[in-house]
Amino acid sequence: MQSQQVPDELLALRDEIDRIDNELINLLAERFSVTAKVGQLKAKNQLDSVDPVREQEKLERLRQLASDKSLNSDFILDLFQMVFGEVVKNHRTFLK
Numbered sequence: 001m002q003s004q005q006v007p008d009e010l011l012a013l014r015d016e017i018d019r020i021d022n023e024l025i026n027l028l029a030e031r032f033s034v035t036a037k038v039g040q041l042k043a044k045n046q047l048d049s050v051d052p053v054r055e056q057e058k059l060e061r062l063r064q065l066a067s068d069k070s071l072n073s074d075f076i077l078d079l080f081q082m083v084f085g086e087v088v089k090n091h092r093t094f095l096k
Contacts, residue, residue: 031083032090039091049091055084 042049059077066076 028083032087035087036090039087039094042091043094049088049095058084 039049041047059080062076062080063073066073
């Protein structure tokens with residue numbers, strides 16, 4: 001089987017994608033670090049792990065941001081609902 005020559009431009013774009021993926025991972029780690037503090041504060045003050053009003057407001061804002069950036073808003077909502085689900089799961093670990 002003959003190996004295919006990959007154009008330098010494609011390699012550069014792949015490197016850029018890798019850099020962006022690293023940034024996304026770092027930002028998610030930072031976000032989860034902050035939401036862990038929120039979870040600890042909620043547990044300390046005996047607040048519910050879920051704030052449905054805040055979540056709806058946040059999802060609407062994200063939908064608008066996605067639209068403004070010409071992104072698929074359904075995809076963005078699905079993505080953030082997964083993030084929110086993980087946050088709530090993490091918050092519940094702080095309950096005693």
